[in-house]
Amino acid sequence: MLDALYNLSYKKSNLISRKYQITSSFTIVKGAGKTGKTSIIKQYLSFLPSDSYLYIDLQDLRIDKAIIKEELPQFCIDNKIHTLVIEAYEEDIDLPNVSAVILSTEEDLHIEGFTRLNVYNLDFEEFLAFDSRYDTLDNAFTHFLQTSSYPELYFVHQDHRQKQLQNILKLSLNPLELQIMMHSAKLLGQKVSAFQMFERLKLQQKLSKDMFYKTFYSLMEKGYLYWVQKFEHSRATKKLYTLDFNIKNTLTLQKDFSRLFETLVFLEMLKRGSEIYYADGIDFYLPKENRIVLTMPFSNEDVLFKKIEGIEAFIIENGVLHVEVVTMNAETKLGLPYAIVDMMPFVKWAIVEGEED
Structure with missing residues (x-):
């Protein structure tokens, strides 16, 4: 042999x-x-x-x-x-x-x-290397959102990609792991504890607490699920994310673009090994880099001003130097006395983020 x-x-x-x-x-x-x-x-x-x-x-x-x-x-x-x-x-x-x-x-x-x-799934820069047929970054990004970050899906006809992603998960996971992933997809980007997950899941099937916890934390170790902890509140409920932004659309009929977009941004940062937290009113805080990342896909300058006002105290108290606001298309820059605020489209932000690798 x-x-x-x-x-x-x-x-x-x-x-x-x-x-x-x-x-x-x-x-x-x-x-x-x-x-x-x-x-x-x-x-x-x-x-x-x-x-x-x-x-x-x-x-x-x-x-x-x-x-x-x-x-x-x-x-x-x-x-x-x-x-x-x-x-x-x-x-x-x-x-x-x-x-x-x-x-x-x-x-x-x-x-x-x-x-x-x-090793993680494709980030946006890697996707551009996989599929370079688009004449603009915006067109490429639209296709990225519609597909997935799984590499093999770019060799599958678009009509079969969602089914193929379901098949990938079925082959990669045992039945309980798949059930937990399906439930996690419904809670994408939300604050949830393992106990809350168990309580909800046991209403749908017979399930021992020990087996659930063993399987749930195994999915964390394997890189299918990720938690983001609240800054300086280690016992607070954590935010839950999956290894691919399109898993929510693949495993549930729920539509929530803001959660998908938030997950997309999180996964771009994850690959860099950054220390990532969340805080009240703040999607992601990276203390070692003195920066905040906000996901506001359909925002404008007026909404941004109100958002910054709400987190101004946190910015000043923690010495944040840079606030990055990731959008679909909007772009502007605010020079505040205490920090620089950059609002930029995802396609621009992701390439800058990728250059930090």
Whole structure:
């Protein structure tokens, strides 16, 4: 079996480059299902001699894990394997002594000596690389909103994309995980606790508290769900977000563009590893960067003035230097005595945000 896998090679393909690169010989590529981990790994392998590496995907139904565990160390010695790749890695598989090991996982895996590369779905800049046929950024953004941030959906006909995203989630999640995701989609961007989620979900199905909490926090660890904590109020109810802005439209019939837009902005910042909080009247506060990010898709200057008045005390007390107001189209700049306020369209804001990576 290992001989058959060894004879496969990954020549340089037409894979579109992401913002991620494997730069360490010992790397854990961490991310939720279908976020692009495999493409990143195969692009890395495409630059290596085909006889120097062994690629194993434990989710491949043809693979016998028992054989892998038994034969892998000697096989690597006999064939002078330089680079070993194991996708969907499980910790009960001993790693042989080779020069480079690349592992992929959804789990919160830590191994001494390994660098972790966290992979997310496409941000707007990456989407532009995937689909460059649009004559304006506004047209491209409209298409981005209508689709999703999942990479593989850009190779699916638009009539089938929503169904395909449902299929991705069905294949990636067990039944309880999927139920929690469906419920989370209804609460997107809202303040909600795990206990409140459990209380609502148990009205619909028989469910043990232990199993719910285990599954809910597993979805957090895997990167399907995210919480944003209230600034300086660690016990306050957190705001809930999903790994893709279009999951709400995919898993529910509810329409709430403001929540979708807010999630979109959050996900753009998430990739940078920023420390993100919320506060009263403030969508996102990044204390280490002395900035606030507000999402106001259909706003104008008059509404903006009233909004700034409402959070003026917070801005001054916390030394905020920059307030960014993300909109669909509106653009203006306010020079206040205590901070600079930039209102700008998402397409402009996202590109500036991406340059910070």
